[in-house]
Amino acid sequence: MLNFYNKTEKLLEKIQIAETTYLFKYSIDKSFSFVPGQYVGIQTTPTHRRAYSIFKTDEDGIWFLIDTIPGGIASQYFEQVQVGAENLIVGPYGRFTLKPSVNKKVFISTGTGIAPFYPMVEQIKNSNEMENVQIDFLFGCRFFENEVSYEYFEPFINQNFRYIQCITKEENSDTTRFPSALFFNGRVTKFLQENLINYSKSDEFYICGNPEMVEDVKTMLLIKGYSNVFGEKY
Ligand SMILES: Cc1cc2nc3c(=O)[nH]c(=O)nc-3n(C[C@H](O)[C@H](O)[C@H](O)COP(=O)(O)OP(=O)(O)OC[C@H]3O[C@@H](n4cnc5c(N)ncnc54)[C@H](O)[C@@H]3O)c2cc1C
Structure with a gap:
């Protein structure tokens, strides 16, 4: 049974990897767990929360890969956000996970x-x-x-x-x-x-x-x- 996470976390790194694509690393505490394939909600403004797949986690953070090309509220937010910003992270959610089989x-x-x-x-x-x-x-x-x-x-x-x-x-x-x-x-x-x-x-x-x-x-x-x-x- 996974813990449900609902906590404000700090943006630790923002790395631009293509014209509109960024890697974001947020702090996360050790109680966070997920099944590969799942996503979390990131609160970008008081009224907008968007879904982002969990790309990876390491000893002190959670990483996301975000493309800002859609151009909506979250895209604009992630274009301008600076390291040190704080966002509510909620989840994990989702059933897009691996079937435990040896099929190709x-x-x-x-x-x-x-x-x-x-x-x-x-x-x-x-x-x-x-x-x-x-x-x-x-x-x-x-x-x-x-x-x-x-x-x-x-x-x-x-x-x-x-x-x-x-x-x-x-x-x-x-x-x-x-x-x-x-x-x-x-x-x-x-x-x-x-x-x-x-x-x-x-x-x-x-x-x-x-x-x-x-x-x-x-x-x-x-x-x-x-x-x-x-x-x-x-
Ligand atoms: C389960 C799940 C996981 C996801 N994981 C990721 C992820 O890992 N990485 C990632 O980059 N995205 C991911 N997404 C997409 C993400 O949740 C957002 O939808 C995306 O970042 C766009 O958010 P937005 O607020 O900028 O646009 P939204 O407001 O959500 O806009 C949705 C669409 O409306 C149109 N639109 C919005 N604003 C305008 C405007 N001003 N003018 C014209 N058209 C407009 C665009 O066509 C846009 O594609 C995921 C979505 C789901 C459902």
């Missing part, structure tokens, strides 16, 4: 949709039962400059873990920055459609990111007869 797992994300997958992959790597599970990790974006994902997942890449970069607007793989990535020119949906032969009906698909992408991938997989399809829409 396919993670599909765009943008900050990678956030819940980082602790999920760590959970797999730290588990005796699942450590050898086959993983395909798909990250989709338009340009290499929007590739905010690779550096976090590169340490996991091995014979059981393929990192597939789906870039829509640039054609040549940038092998210097992404030496162990497999490059695909096109959307994540197109990659899956062209490679369905590699996926069996027992494989699990976890999809996270912008709502249209999640819906498109989910619909395509369900039509093709896959049933272990789970999505989290931002």
Whole structure:
């Protein structure tokens, strides 16, 4: 049984990693616990609380990966907020978590949709039962400059873990920055459609990111007869 957390915490770090994407680290106390894939609510103004997936935790903090492109109240808040600010953190919430099976797992994300997958992959790597599970990790974006994902997942890449970069607007793989990535020119949906032969009906698909992408991938997989399809829409 997880403790329910409801506490005002301090912003300890704000790191810009792309034009509109930031890593935020808030203080958190030791009583906080979560299941990989879950999210918390962050109170940005007295009337606005938004959901953010837990990217990782360390000995004194909790990390979030936040894109301010939506441009609403929370986005504007996170653009201007300074280290030292205080925000109420409430949670954790959510059932977008790993199935405890040894089936092959396919993670599909765009943008900050990678956030819940980082602790999920760590959970797999730290588990005796699942450590050898086959993983395909798909990250989709338009340009290499929007590739905010690779550096976090590169340490996991091995014979059981393929990192597939789906870039829509640039054609040549940038092998210097992404030496162990497999490059695909096109959307994540197109990659899956062209490679369905590699996926069996027992494989699990976890999809996270912008709502249209999640819906498109989910619909395509369900039509093709896959049933272990789970999505989290931002
Ligand atoms: C379970 C869950 C987990 C999430 N985790 C993350 C995460 O880890 N990282 C992350 O970056 N996001 C995450 N999100 C999304 C996040 O909760 C917010 O929705 C996002 O930060 C945008 O908040 P906002 O207040 O800026 O925009 P909102 O007010 O929520 O705006 C929603 C939409 O309305 C439109 N809109 C808003 N304001 C304007 C405007 N002024 N002009 C035109 N259109 C406008 C935009 O299209 C926008 O996409 C998650 C969402 C969910 C449901």
